[in-house]
Amino acid sequence: MGDQHDRHELPERYLDGFARTLAEAAATGRRLTREELKIRRTLGEQAADAGHGLRALVVAHLAATRAAWPAAGGSAESSLATLAAVEQAIDAFAEGYERAQRLTVRREEAARREFIDDLLYGRSDLGRLAERAERFGLTLSRAYAVAVAEGPSAYAEGGPVARRVEAAVLARFDSHNTLLTTKNGRLLCIAPGDEDEILLHFAKQVYAATGAAGTALRVAIGRAQHGAGGVVQSYEEALAALEMADRLGLAGPVLRAADLLVYPVLARDRQALVDLVAHTLGPLTAARGGAGPLLDTLAAYFDSGCVAAEAARRLSLSVRALTYRLERIHKLTDADPADPAHRYILQTAVIGARLLDWPHRPL
Structure with missing residues (x-):
C-alpha cells in the first residue's frame, strides 16, 4: 500500500x-x-x-x-x-x-529456504510444491534447467557474490520464473529451459563477481526437464557434471550435462571399466616412476588433439621428451597413441582411469 x-x-x-x-x-x-x-x-x-x-x-x-x-x-x-x-x-x-x-x-527467508530444500530434494507433495512455487515466481508446469556454480570458497546466501550476481541477472531478465539461491556452498540459478541466455548470463556474472579466484570456478548446467521432478533432475545432472569435471580435469567456462553424457555411460558398468583400464593401461605400472607420469602424458596428448607440441607445452616437456614417453607407452602396452586404430581404446581407457581415480586408487 x-x-x-x-x-x-x-x-x-x-x-x-x-x-x-x-x-x-x-x-x-x-x-x-x-x-x-x-x-x-x-x-x-x-x-x-x-x-x-x-x-x-x-x-x-x-x-x-x-x-x-x-x-x-x-x-x-x-x-x-x-x-x-x-x-x-x-x-x-x-x-x-x-x-x-x-x-x-526472517519468516519469509525461512519459508523460501524450506521451499528450495523441498524443490531440490523432491521430498514434498508435488501439488503442494507447485502451489508454493507460484509464490516465488516459478510455474512448475513448464520445463526448467538449473545452473550450479562451484567456486574456490563457499557461497553464502545474501553474501556479496550472491547479491551481485542476483542483481545483475534480475536487472537484465524478468524475475518471474527465475530463482537464484545457494545450496551447500554453491550458487544456483533456476530458469526456464527455453531461455538458455539467462543461465549463460548467470555463469558470466559469477565469473565476474568471483574475480581473480575464478580460475578455481566451474559452472555446470543440467538439461531442461519438466515439472518439479524435472528441477531436481536438472540440478542433480549439474552436480554430476561438476563432479565429473573435477575427476577428469575438464575446464569451463561452462560445462553442460548434455555434453558429458558419455561419461556416466562409461561409468555405469564399473567392472567392465575396471577390466578395460587394467588390460589396456595396467602394463604402465612397470615403468620407472609408475603409471602416473605416462598416464598424464596420454591425457595431455589426447586433450591437445594429439598435437605433440601442444601436449609437450602443457606438460612443460620438450617435444623430444614427449615423443620418448609416447614410444615407451607403445612398447609397454602394444598400443600406439599415434595410430588411429589404437587411439580410441587408449583414450577411452584414460577416461576410465580418471573416473576410477587410477592409479591413485587400486582397481
Whole structure:
C-alpha cells in the first residue's frame, strides 16, 4: 500500500493515547512511562503487520503533534517537553515497526529456504510444491534447467557474490520464473529451459563477481526437464557434471550435462571399466616412476588433439621428451597413441582411469 493512500486510510487506533500523552508531557514535563513506550511499540508492530508504510505513519504522528500543539504548547519548557515526548513516542513506535518487519523477513527467508530444500530434494507433495512455487515466481508446469556454480570458497546466501550476481541477472531478465539461491556452498540459478541466455548470463556474472579466484570456478548446467521432478533432475545432472569435471580435469567456462553424457555411460558398468583400464593401461605400472607420469602424458596428448607440441607445452616437456614417453607407452602396452586404430581404446581407457581415480586408487 502506498504512502499517499496510507495518509487517508490509517486507522486512528495507531495514534491512541498520543495526544493525551503530549498534553501531559507539556503540563508536567514528564517523560513517557515504560507502559506507554510498550504500547507505542505494540502499535508499531501492528501497523507493520497490517502493511502500512512507516513514512505515512510518521507523518500521521507529526500531524497529530501539530494538531495538539496549541493545547500542549506554552512556555519554552513545555515546548521542549512536548518535543521530547514526540521523539520518545515515534522512536518506540518505529522500533516496534522495525522489529515486526525483521520477524517478517526472517519468516519469509525461512519459508523460501524450506521451499528450495523441498524443490531440490523432491521430498514434498508435488501439488503442494507447485502451489508454493507460484509464490516465488516459478510455474512448475513448464520445463526448467538449473545452473550450479562451484567456486574456490563457499557461497553464502545474501553474501556479496550472491547479491551481485542476483542483481545483475534480475536487472537484465524478468524475475518471474527465475530463482537464484545457494545450496551447500554453491550458487544456483533456476530458469526456464527455453531461455538458455539467462543461465549463460548467470555463469558470466559469477565469473565476474568471483574475480581473480575464478580460475578455481566451474559452472555446470543440467538439461531442461519438466515439472518439479524435472528441477531436481536438472540440478542433480549439474552436480554430476561438476563432479565429473573435477575427476577428469575438464575446464569451463561452462560445462553442460548434455555434453558429458558419455561419461556416466562409461561409468555405469564399473567392472567392465575396471577390466578395460587394467588390460589396456595396467602394463604402465612397470615403468620407472609408475603409471602416473605416462598416464598424464596420454591425457595431455589426447586433450591437445594429439598435437605433440601442444601436449609437450602443457606438460612443460620438450617435444623430444614427449615423443620418448609416447614410444615407451607403445612398447609397454602394444598400443600406439599415434595410430588411429589404437587411439580410441587408449583414450577411452584414460577416461576410465580418471573416473576410477587410477592409479591413485587400486582397481
